[in-house]
Structures are given as C-alpha cells and as structure tokens.
Amino acid sequence: MMNSDVMGIWNKRDDVLVHQAEPYNAESPPGALTRRITPLDSFYGRNHAPIPRVDPESWRLRVDGLVDHPLELSSDELRRRFPERSVVATLQCAGNRRADLIEVRDIPGQVSWGPGAVSTARWTGASLADVLAEAGVRPDAAHIAFTGADVSPQAQPPQPFGGSIPVAKATSGEVLLAWAMNDQELPVAHGAPLRVIVPGWIGARSVKWLRRITARAEPSDNYFQTEYSILPAEADPLRAGPGDGITLGPIALHCAILRPAKNARLPSGPTEITGFALAGDDRTVARVEVSTDHGRTWTHADLDPPDNPWTWQHWRTTLTLPPGETELVARAWDSTATVQPESPATVWNPRGYANNAAAHLRVLCAP
Ligand SMILES: Nc1nc2c(c(=O)[nH]1)N[C@H]1C(S)=C(S)[C@@H](COP(=O)(O)O)O[C@H]1N2
Numbered sequence: 001m002m003n004s005d006v007m008g009i010w011n012k013r014d015d016v017l018v019h020q021a022e023p024y025n026a027e028s029p030p031g032a033l034t035r036r037i038t039p040l041d042s043f044y045g046r047n048h049a050p051i052p053r054v055d056p057e058s059w060r061l062r063v064d065g066l067v068d069h070p071l072e073l074s075s076d077e078l079r080r081r082f083p084e085r086s087v088v089a090t091l092q093c094a095g096n097r098r099a100d101l102i103e104v105r106d107i108p109g110q111v112s113w114g115p116g117a118v119s120t121a122r123w124t125g126a127s128l129a130d131v132l133a134e135a136g137v138r139p140d141a142a143h144i145a146f147t148g149a150d151v152s153p154q155a156q157p158p159q160p161f162g163g164s165i166p167v168a169k170a171t172s173g174e175v176l177l178a179w180a181m182n183d184q185e186l187p188v189a190h191g192a193p194l195r196v197i198v199p200g201w202i203g204a205r206s207v208k209w210l211r212r213i214t215a216r217a218e219p220s221d222n223y224f225q226t227e228y229s230i231l232p233a234e235a236d237p238l239r240a241g242p243g244d245g246i247t248l249g250p251i252a253l254h255c256a257i258l259r260p261a262k263n264a265r266l267p268s269g270p271t272e273i274t275g276f277a278l279a280g281d282d283r284t285v286a287r288v289e290v291s292t293d294h295g296r297t298w299t300h301a302d303l304d305p306p307d308n309p310w311t312w313q314h315w316r317t318t319l320t321l322p323p324g325e326t327e328l329v330a331r332a333w334d335s336t337a338t339v340q341p342e343s344p345a346t347v348w349n350p351r352g353y354a355n356n357a358a359a360h361l362r363v364l365c366a367p
C-alpha cells in the first residue's frame with residue numbers, strides 16, 4: 001500500500017503531529033484540545049500494528065471463557081439485541097507526555113509523545129455489562145479480556161493486541177462496545193467494526209478491531225497487558241518479566257496548558273492561560289492552580305464542572321506576566337485531594353508511562 005493510501009485511511013488534518021506512519025502514531029494539534037469534543041480528523045491515533053483487514057459482513061464477536069452461555073454476535077445482532085448507550089469519555093494514551101520523561105533520561109525504542117496523545121469523543125454502542133449479563137459471567141471470573149484483530153510484530157511473540165480489566169469495571173455500565181464516535185460510524189482507523197471504550201482507564205485497554213471477549217480468573221496474558229506497566233527505575237525493559245511492573249489501569253491525574261503555546265512570544269500584561277485537567281476513573285478534578293514563580297504562590301483557575309468522571313475539564317485564568325521569560329506551571333488536585341507530582345523526574349520509569357507531573361511551559365513577554 002502506498003503511503004498516501006495509508007494517510008487516506010487515517011483521514012487526519014494536516015497539522016496532526018505524525019510520529020510514525022506505520023504503525024500510525026499521531027498526536028492531536030493543541031488547538032483541537034480546546035474543544036469539549038475532539039473532531040474525528042484531529043483525534044489522536046495510537047497503534048502497535050498495521051490496520052487489520054476486517055470484513056464487516058463476516059465479522060463476529062465471540063464471548064467465551066468463564067461464561068454460562070458463550071456468544072457469537074454479528075454487527076446486526078449486537079445492534080438489535082442490546083440497548084444503545086452513549087458516553088462522553090476522554091481517551092488518553094499511557095505514553096502521553098513521554099517526551100518530558102525523555103528529557104530527564106532517555107527512553108529508547110518508544111514513541112516520544114508530546115502532550116497531544118489525548119482526545120475526547122462521544123462514544124455509542126452496547127454496554128459491555130449487558131452483553132456479559134447475557135453470556136452469564138461465572139462467579140470464578142475476575143477479569144474480562146479483550147482481543148483485537150491486528151497482529152503486532154512489536155509483541156513477543158507476535159500476537160494480536162489485547163488486554164483486560166477487572167469484572168467490577170467491565171460490568172459497571174459505562175464500558176462500551178462502541179460502533180459510533182461523535183455520532184458517526186466508527187472510523188476503521190479507530191477500530192471499526194467494534195472497539196472497547198473503558199472510560200477513565202489508560203487508552204491501551206480500549207481495544208480496537210475487537211474480535212473476542214474472554215472471562216478469566218486471571219488478567220489477560222496478552223503481551224500488551226503487562227507491557228503497559230511501570231517498571232522500577234533500574235529495571236531493563238528488554239529483560240523485565242510480566243510480574244516486574246505495576247500494571248496500569250485507571251488514568252493518573254493529569255493537567256495540560258493549551259494556551260499560550262510553548263515558547264510563545266507575548267505582549268506583557270494580562271494574559272489568558274487555558275488548559276484542561278483529567279482525573280481518571282472514579283474521581284473528578286477538584287481544583288487547578290497556576291504558578292509563575294516556580295510554585296511559591298498559586299492562582300486558582302476557573303474550572304469547568306465535571307460532565308462525568310471520565311471526561312476532561314477545561315480551565316482558564318488571566319495572569320499579568322512580567323517582561324522577559326516566565327515559566328508557567330499548572331497543577332491539578334482531584335476529588336480525593338491528591339495533587340500532581342511537581343516534576344517528571346519524580347515519576348520517570350523505563351518505559352516512560354503515566355507521566356502525571358504538573359504541566360510546565362515557558363513563554364517570553366515583550367518588555
Ligand atoms: N487493537 C488495538 N487496539 C488498541 C491499540 C492497538 O494498537 N491495537 N492501541 C491502544 C492504545 S495504546 C491506545 S492509547 C488507544 C488509542 O486509540 P485511538 O487510536 O482510537 O486514538 O487504542 C488502544 N487500542
């Protein structure tokens with residue numbers, strides 16, 4: 001397939017930041033993140049393999065493992081047999097803002113994501129809880145595993161992308177088997193004919209091109225289930241085993257400055273500073289603060305109320321910036337009174353995941 005065809009399938013705006021063309025990895029332009037819902041043409045894309053060929057006619061979803069009634073469902077059956085449900089949810093890659101960790105210490109072989117591996121959509125589909133209720137999850141099942149159709153050469157051994165979540169989250173109602181995104185047919189690039197959406201959890205658990213749902217006693221043994229984990233700082237990621245890391249699940253508290261842009265040159269005087277914060281599963285953002293004096297004093301920003309616990313909350317404040325260089329720092333607190341760590345150095349880890357340090361950005365004001 002020619003490169004232009006590949007780009008055609010992804011169907012993104014010219015200003016998305018493409019880190020890799022194959023597998024396609026691209027982050028959203030900062031301007032796209034100022035809106036509550038991210039348009040499809042600027043929603044970030046994160047892949048571990050080429051797009052798989054899935055024929056929507058012959059495609060079936062299998063539900064098996066520790067269930068009383070294994071199911072095999074076509075797209076039509078899914079839409080007919082289960083009530084349709086929509087959830088607005090922010091999807092964030094666990095590798096978002098790895099670039100700031102790389103500045104602390106190099107992380108070879110991983111995509112150097114800036115702050116744009118995050119976007120928000122309105123997802124529509126069947127509730128996973130409803131499908132699992134029909135299959136009858138047995139009491140000895142503790143995890144629900146998902147398997148996609150894309151075989152990743154990055155995995156050892158090469159295997160389809162997959163992962164799992166605990167039964168409690170899987171049956172919570174908000175986890176969707178989505179066939180639509182922003183009220184349009186789910187694009188192939190984002191997992192058509194069907195993908196999982198696990199609101200409030202790292203993007204990696206929202207498996208695209210879904211083929212199979214398996215109820216298990218243990219978490220998924222898919223390569224990517226434990227690849228997405230926090231290793232101890234001194235571990236060698238190439239030698240680490242599945243049990244060596246802390247497996248990632250719920251999203252860590254996060255905050256980003258959207259305006260002004262990094263290294264912007266501004267007139268001095270009152271400047272509007274905007275951004276978003278995201279708390280992750282079961283929490284909401286309770287407060288965002290901005291400092292221009294390296295954290296000595298903080299200004300309380302205006303924060304949008306939460307729509308639900310899984311969607312970013314935008315914030316804004318106006319500060320008078322002095323002439324010369326200023327470092328803006330923005331930090332979020334969540335509804336459990338947790339605050340973000342100050343520095344990426346605190347959270348550095350060998351695979352560069354879950355950088356939840358406060359946002360830092362330098363601007364230059366005219367005298
Ligand atoms: N089948 C499959 N599902 C996948 C992936 C993948 O490579 N293959 N990437 C995961 C990761 S790491 C993220 S962050 C999200 C990205 O979703 P998007 O490409 O729709 O933005 O999809 C997840 N689901």
Ligand SMILES: [Mo]
Nearest residue numbers: 093094203204
């Ligand atoms: Mo991800």
